[in-house]
Amino acid sequence: MxxxxxxxxxxxxxxxxxxxxxxxxxxxxxxxxxxxxxxxxxxxxxxxxxxxxxxxxxxxxxxxxxxxxxxxxxxxxxxxxxxxxxxxxxxxxxxxxxxxxxxxxxxxxxxxxxxxxxxxxxxxxxxxxxxxxxxxxxxxxxxxxxRGRCSKKCGRNARCLLGKCRCRRGYRWNKGKKQCVKQRCSKKCAKNARCLFGKCRCRRGYRWNKGKKQCVKQRCSKKCAKNARCLLGKCRCRRGYRWNKGKKQCVKQRCSKKCAKNARCLLGKCRCRRGYRWNKGKKQCVKQRCSKKCAKNARCLFGKCRCRRGYRWNKGKKQCVKQRCSKKCAKNARCLLGKCRCRRGYRWNKGKKQCVKQRCSKKCAKNARCLLGKCRCRRGYRWNKGKKQCVKQRCSKKCAKNARCLLGKCRCRRGYRWNKGKKQCVKQRCSKKCAKNARCLLGKCRCRRGYRWNKGKKQCVRRGIRWFKIGKATTCEGQSLTLRCGRGRVIRVVYAIYGRRNRRVCAKNKPIKTTKCRAKNSKKIAVKTCDGKRTCQLKANNGVFGDPCIGTFKYLTVIYGCRKPCVKNAYFNGRVCKCKTGYKGQGYRRCTKQKVGRNLEEEEKRDVSDDDMDINENGLETV
Structure with a gap:
């Protein structure tokens, strides 16, 4: 019609x-x-x-x-x-x-x-x-x-317009496929260009050059001023700067007045720091607090209760519950934030359906190792493209005094720091004189060995063994030495020597060939004979300790202390009396058996043994 x-x-x-x-x-x-x-x-x-x-x-x-x-x-x-x-x-x-x-x-x-x-x-x-x-x-x-409606649903990449299905922007109708297909360019686009709506167009920041017949970078006609950069062919100020016509340069954006507490100047305006908000009444930035106390495994963050890392909100229980994986993770994988993820150095293999080790496709060069599936140079080496291998990182010039080349840079040795004025490494000195029994180390005062810092006295005090009194006894070769403690105390041997270390002790009209003489088993024999007893007697002769230096007159010196004896079911661990495994209490007073059901295999804390102490003949710890 x-x-x-x-x-x-x-x-x-x-x-x-x-x-x-x-x-x-x-x-x-x-x-x-x-x-x-x-x-x-x-x-x-x-x-x-x-x-x-x-x-x-x-x-x-x-x-x-x-x-x-x-x-x-x-x-x-x-x-x-x-x-x-x-x-x-x-x-x-x-x-x-x-x-x-x-x-x-x-x-x-x-x-x-x-x-x-x-x-x-x-x-x-x-x-x-x-x-x-x-x-x-x-x-x-x-x-x-x-605007009429289409009689049937439009196909993919099409929409209904004026009662008819029409292809969307960038698509055209294909009679053979009977659908909207993407508009493609007739030939491959040049470098730095892309196909857009069936035509080749230069990417952002590039323009078409007829002579070269390609997209070239948009460059500024002249060098940009300070704090500015060339962007899309024009000089623009960097973030946080603005253009000043008088100075003809980019100057920093400053706030007109000083910012309030917990605020900072950002792009010319005062803004509250992270976790704070502006309060009109107080006219300052106040901390963002939650209206009510947060549930378990949750914390207040920016005024809202949020679950901690590894937890998620459960509406039914109304609390944060741990994120668990729906099924057991495969080998070399672990459950992380509710998902199974391969451990470091492993990757997922779809065929085997498990995490396999990341291996390099070829053998790594010298001074390199395979790390996370890639060959990487070892510490102190760098990759050389010409030699195609890892070469040692060397400094461009000779390092100054008290400095050494480390990872391609000159760095001051331990205990030294760089001085800009002298342009060399100078010793780190303390700002004030150190207290008694302390020394200057790396620019700070530190207590010497065997001493600790006392805040009340503000000085280094000796780390004394408070539970027994130290005594010293000496006798010459061929005589006997008796050790004795008072009532309710037992002997504890700290140091023992059979031999000679000086020319003063037991040296009158005696032959002395050397002063560097000591029996190796001196302390072991003294501990075995006297430790844990109230009184004991030691004989100073070669038959007991052996002859460490023939032709030299020797002597025996023992440093010991008197301590409280350990009660039943307790033992001495070198410093204190401790209850045995399965018992509780104090080793000096009482050790009672623990009830069944508790962990009886708890590991004991190992204290420093007295063999590690370095104590001289005078009974003082050496530094």
Whole structure:
């Protein structure tokens, strides 16, 4: 039916033009209307929206008629005046006036000249002197048509527009596949370019160079000022800086006044630090606090309760529960934040469905090792592209005094620091004189060996053994030495020597060939004979300790202490009495058996043995 009406209209128009050729040549209106325009139907009301031909139908018909533009008969000037008067009268009285079918573009053009909309037609309104379609309508060929719905669901990469499925931006219709396919470029794009909507376009920051026929970087015409950088062919200030016309450079953005507490100046404005918010009443930044106490395994963060790492919120229990994996993780994998992840140095293998070790594809070069599937140079080495191997990192110049080359840089040795003025490494000195029994070490005062710092006395005090009193006894070779402790105390041997260390003790009219003489088993024999007894006797002769230095007169010296004896089910660990495994209490008072069900295999803490002490003959710890 539509084709028949269109054909009838074309016949009528052609007949009319054949009769009035002379009149159309003289008329200026006819010359303006001969321009290539879409096919226009005979005058009809806009209410018949369903009968309006769509764009595709009109284009097909125009193609069949060899793309000839069809124009309706020209109107006389008198008719235009009458229509104009009628429209003005209707506008003044407030009654709707229907104009003959005319393009919305013509009304808009006329509204621009008169700066007022005469009549925009149905489904259109006048907005700022221009005719606009109402909501739910869309401009199509000079008319406002309702946005119709498509009869069926549109395919992929298509959308419904004016009752028809149309391809989205960057896609085109493919008849063979019967779907919208991506617009591809006919040839491969040049360097630094990409295919966009079927055309090759330069990437961001690049422009097309006709001579080189490629995309070249956008460079600035001159060098940028300080604190500025070249961006897309223009010099722009870096973040936190702004342009100053007077100084003609980028200056730092500063705040007009000093920022309040817990705030800092950022990009020219005072902003509260992380975890704080602005309080209008107090006019300062206050800490973001939660309105109520957070649940277990949760913490207050920026004013809200959030679960700690490795936990998630459970609505039913209303608390943070641990994130567990739904199934047991494979070998060399562990459960992390609710998911099974391979351990460090392993990767997931889809075929084996397990974590396998990351291996390098080829053998690593010299001074390199395979790490996480890649060959990496060892510490102190770097990769040399020319030699294709790891070479030692060397310093570019000889290092100064008291410095050494480390990882390609000169660094001061231990106990020295760099002095900019002298340009060398100088010894680290303490700012003030150290206290008694202390020394300056790496720029700080530290207590000597065998001493500790006492805050109350503000000095280094000796680490004394508080639970027994130290005594010393000496006898010459061939005599006996008796050790004795008071009531309720037992002997504890700290140090023993059989031999000679000086020329003062037992040296009157005696042969002395050396002073560096000591029996290796001196302390062992003394401990075995006297330790844990109230009294004991030691004989100083070669039959007991052996002869460490032949021809030299020797002596025996023992440093010992008296301690409390350990109770039953307790033992002495070298410093204190401790209850045996399975018992509890204090080793000097009472050790009771632990109840069944407790962990009886708890490991004992090992204290420093007295064999590690270095005590001289005078009973003092050496430094």
């Amino acid at each position: 539509m084709k028949f009406l269109l054909f009838l209209a074309i016949l009528l128009v052609s007949a009319h033009y054949s009769q009035q050729d002379s009149e159309t040549e003289q008329s200026g209106e006819l010359s303006d209307s001969v321009e290539e325009k879409p096919v226009q139907l005979p005058a009809r009301d806009l209410e018949d929206e369903e009968d309006v031909p769509t764009r595709s139908v009109l284009e097909d018909e125009a193609t069949e008629e060899d793309n000839t533009a069809v124009q309706l008969p020209a109107r006389d000037a008198e008719e235009d005046d009458e229509l104009t008067n009628r429209s003005v009268q209707g506008y003044e009285e407030g009654t709707p006036v229907q104009l003959p079918a005319r393009k919305l573009g013509e009304l808009t053009k006329r509204s621009k000249e008169g700066k007022n909309c005469l009549n925009c037609g149905k489904n259109a309104t006048c907005v700022k002197g221009k005719c606009r379609c109402k909501k739910g309508f869309r401009r199509w060929r000079g008319r406002c048509l309702r």
